[in-house]
Amino acid sequence: MTTTLRALMGATALCATAGLAAAQDNVTLTVATVNNGDMIRMQGLTSEFTAANPGITVEWVTLEENILRERVTTDIATQGGQYDVLTIGTYEVPIWAKQGWLVPLEFDEDYAVDDLIPAVREALSVDGKLYAAPFYAESAMVMYRTDLAEAAGVTIPEEPTWTDIMAAAKAMTDKSKEQYGICLRGKPGWGENMGFITAMANSYGARWFDTDWKPQFDSAEWKETTTDYLAMMNEYGPPGASSNGFNENLSLFQQGKCGMWIDATVAASFVTDPKTSTVADNVGFAKFPTKEGLDNRGNWLWAWSLAIPASSDAQDAAKTFIAWATSKGYTELVASKEGWRAAPPGTRTSLYENADYQKEAPFAAMTISAINAATPQKASVQDIPYTGGQFVAIPEFQGIGTAVGQQFSAALAGQMSAEDALATAQANTTREMTRAGYIK
Amino acid sequence: MARATSRNAKIGWTAAAWFVALLIFFPILYTIITSLKTEQEAIAGFDLIPSLTLESYQTVQSQNNYWRPFTNSVILAVGSTILALIVAIPAAWAMAFSPTRRTKDILMWMLSTKMMPAVAVLVPIYLIFLRTGLMDTRIGLTVLLMLINLPIVVWMLYTYFREIPGEILEAARMDGATLRDEILYVLTPMAIPGIASTLLLNIILAWNEAFWTIQLTTTNAAPLSAFIASFSSPQGLFWAKLSAASTMAIAPILILGWFSQKQLVRGLTFGAVK
Numbered sequence: 001m002t003t004t005l006r007a008l009m010g011a012t013a014l015c016a017t018a019g020l021a022a023a024q025d026n027v028t029l030t031v032a033t034v035n036n037g038d039m040i041r042m043q044g045l046t047s048e049f050t051a052a053n054p055g056i057t058v059e060w061v062t063l064e065e066n067i068l069r070e071r072v073t074t075d076i077a078t079q080g081g082q083y084d085v086l087t088i089g090t091y092e093v094p095i096w097a098k099q100g101w102l103v104p105l106e107f108d109e110d111y112a113v114d115d116l117i118p119a120v121r122e123a124l125s126v127d128g129k130l131y132a133a134p135f136y137a138e139s140a141m142v143m144y145r146t147d148l149a150e151a152a153g154v155t156i157p158e159e160p161t162w163t164d165i166m167a168a169a170k171a172m173t174d175k176s177k178e179q180y181g182i183c184l185r186g187k188p189g190w191g192e193n194m195g196f197i198t199a200m201a202n203s204y205g206a207r208w209f210d211t212d213w214k215p216q217f218d219s220a221e222w223k224e225t226t227t228d229y230l231a232m233m234n235e236y237g238p239p240g241a242s243s244n245g246f247n248e249n250l251s252l253f254q255q256g257k258c259g260m261w262i263d264a265t266v267a268a269s270f271v272t273d274p275k276t277s278t279v280a281d282n283v284g285f286a287k288f289p290t291k292e293g294l295d296n297r298g299n300w301l302w303a304w305s306l307a308i309p310a311s312s313d314a315q316d317a318a319k320t321f322i323a324w325a326t327s328k329g330y331t332e333l334v335a336s337k338e339g340w341r342a343a344p345p346g347t348r349t350s351l352y353e354n355a356d357y358q359k360e361a362p363f364a365a366m367t368i369s370a371i372n373a374a375t376p377q378k379a380s381v382q383d384i385p386y387t388g389g390q391f392v393a394i395p396e397f398q399g400i401g402t403a404v405g406q407q408f409s410a411a412l413a414g415q416m417s418a419e420d421a422l423a424t425a426q427a428n429t430t431r432e433m434t435r436a437g438y439i440k
Numbered sequence: 441m442a443r444a445t446s447r448n449a450k451i452g453w454t455a456a457a458w459f460v461a462l463l464i465f466f467p468i469l470y471t472i473i474t475s476l477k478t479e480q481e482a483i484a485g486f487d488l489i490p491s492l493t494l495e496s497y498q499t500v501q502s503q504n505n506y507w508r509p510f511t512n513s514v515i516l517a518v519g520s521t522i523l524a525l526i527v528a529i530p531a532a533w534a535m536a537f538s539p540t541r542r543t544k545d546i547l548m549w550m551l552s553t554k555m556m557p558a559v560a561v562l563v564p565i566y567l568i569f570l571r572t573g574l575m576d577t578r579i580g581l582t583v584l585l586m587l588i589n590l591p592i593v594v595w596m597l598y599t600y601f602r603e604i605p606g607e608i609l610e611a612a613r614m615d616g617a618t619l620r621d622e623i624l625y626v627l628t629p630m631a632i633p634g635i636a637s638t639l640l641l642n643i644i645l646a647w648n649e650a651f652w653t654i655q656l657t658t659t660n661a662a663p664l665s666a667f668i669a670s671f672s673s674p675q676g677l678f679w680a681k682l683s684a685a686s687t688m689a690i691a692p693i694l695i696l697g698w699f700s701q702k703q704l705v706r707g708l709t710f711g712a713v714k
Contacts, residue, residue, distance in 0.1 A: 035673040035675050059658070062671050078570060
């Protein structure tokens with residue numbers, strides 16, 4: 001009897017061990033991501049990763065950006081463990097890392113963590129620890145039509161001021177030909193118009209909050225920013241600009257309707273792609289403008305990055321995947337399959353030192369210079385209590401930023417004056433910040 | 441003269457009906473038109489003439505496998521509807537033929553559960569799904585969709601059953617029919633048009649449900665609503681691809697509705713004119 005019992009227990013233990021081994025060998029990683037060209041390309045190349053790591057299967061969940069944020073937040077807050085790898089940005093990483101929601105990332109030497117662009121690495125680190133690995137990163141810059149500028153007799157310097165931009169916008173506008181001097185974001189949203197307007201305000205010396213977290217929309221700097229933004233858009237911008245976001249402006253620029261477009265550096269690869277852009281051969285680049293006398297070029301910095309939630313039960317496999325997807329090797333893999341132009345930009349210094357990349361990507365030098373110039377840890381020339389370049393890295397910013405964005409969009413649509421938009425933004429933000437406990 | 445007026449009136453009403461029908465159908469039509477445009481045309485502005493390219497359909501199919509979410513949609517919609525009917529037929533029968541003083545209150549209470557915004561119960565339901573291992577499973581979502589649509593199913597069936605004279609059921613009982621026989625062989629066949637339209641409407645509601653099906657799934661149980669949501673892009677043109685994905689997602693239910701429209705209309709107007 002005892003022998004039988006022992007045999008049974010032994011068999012059970014063996015089965016359990018075998019089961020455990022099998023579980024460790026065969027891991028399914030669920031990767032939550034957004035739909036954009038670089039991510040879709042990575043999905044297509046996943047077979048290369050699974051071939052090199054036969055025990056790991058990768059399942060993709062692609063969602064619209066805001067739905068993804070909502071889903072992932074619910075999952076992390078409830079310790080759901082539905083995802084093993086998350087695609088998140090520089091806005092979420094510091095907030096979530098401080099909450100203990102993300103696993104710190106440590107890679108071996110092969111990964112060459114020092115090759116990551118310092119500004120990007122810093123934006124994804126908290127207390128010196130890296131919490132997400134950048135998949136692609138961007139700053140903002142001016143993209144302009146060299147042919148239109150030449151025809152209008154204007155020169156856009158490599159380091160322009162807002163006065164240069166406004167003069168060029170005026171010279172390049174010919175509404176009878178549906179040719180608009182400047183295209184900027186107008187669609188309301190913290191990641192849409194407020195991304196641009198916040199960066200522009202930074203370059204005007206404005207700040208969202210003073211050191212006591214009091215909103216500053218009643219300041220002279222914000223008034224000047226708003227007045228100039230509205231004047232440029234109303235006089236030299238395309239019609240219906242209050243509903244134009246990144247994608248709408250991309251389309252307008254590709255169709256040759258914009259003289260200039262100031263937006264994310266990642267757009268450069270789209271507007272210079274002859275397959276989709278009618279103006280591919282006539283695009284020039286310049287740094288994000290600044291106000292005369294100030295040395296602040298907006299400090300826009302965003303990186304779509306891969307992170308591991310603390311609730312994941314496959315953290316080792318997730319780290320292996322992230323190390324692959326954000327490695328130098330991955331960049332080379334993309335280049336070998338689709339050419340250097342398709343390499344995910346903005347994350348590694350070595351990419352910008354690569355002569356082949358420099359040759360194929362005419363925007364490379366300006367992109368790296370824009371990213372290196374961004375200091376999102378100190379976005380304004382004035383004293384500020386927050387970090388973040390084109391956003392404020394506090395959890396409340398999604399709601400507040402979108403509410404303020406609606407005021408600016410309404411002002412652009414002619415539904416209210418600039419003064420009213422700023423006054424409403426000031427009142428609403430003060431109320432929300434008081435409610436959230438920032439203002440005592 | 442009278443005939444002429446009535447013919448004119450008829451033409452007028454027909455034109456008005458066509459106008460309203462087109463107005464209601466237009467968003468779907470425009471989605472289909474957009475799916476046949478290039479990405480540049482799709483974002484360029486309002487235009488009813490597409491370049492008739494199938495490029496977006498090719499991209500959609502090459503990026504995501506359509507058949508897995510399609511299968512999930514079929515299982516969720518049909519499964520939750522059958523489950524809802526199994527629960528709702530006896531409930532509606534009891535309320536229609538053996539009403540009590542509280543029947544109306546119960547019906548109203550059931551309907552009141554539909555008045556709360558879904559997001560208000562997201563966290564409790566999310567936690568229940570997590571703790572019970574139902575997250576991202578078809579069975580969990582089938583039961584949930586059944587519960588969500590149950591009040592409407594009970595209400596519709598109750599309305600249809602009320603139209604059936606109780607005397608017929610009494611006659612069946614006189615002939616020795618048991619309760620089971622009465623429901624299965626007398627009541628159900630008489631209420632077939634009503635049940636059919638309830639079934640069709642419930643399938644449509646379950647097919648189009650896009651809050652819970654996105655919140656409670658990742659990969660295994662994700663239906664076509666999640667498939668559509670995956671084509672919205674923050675940086676890059678996507679309207680044509682999104683429209684192609686939407687067209688592919690609504691096509692099955694649109695075809696089903698087309699073929700069963702007589703049944704649907706008959707069921708929805710059942711007992712309306714006595």
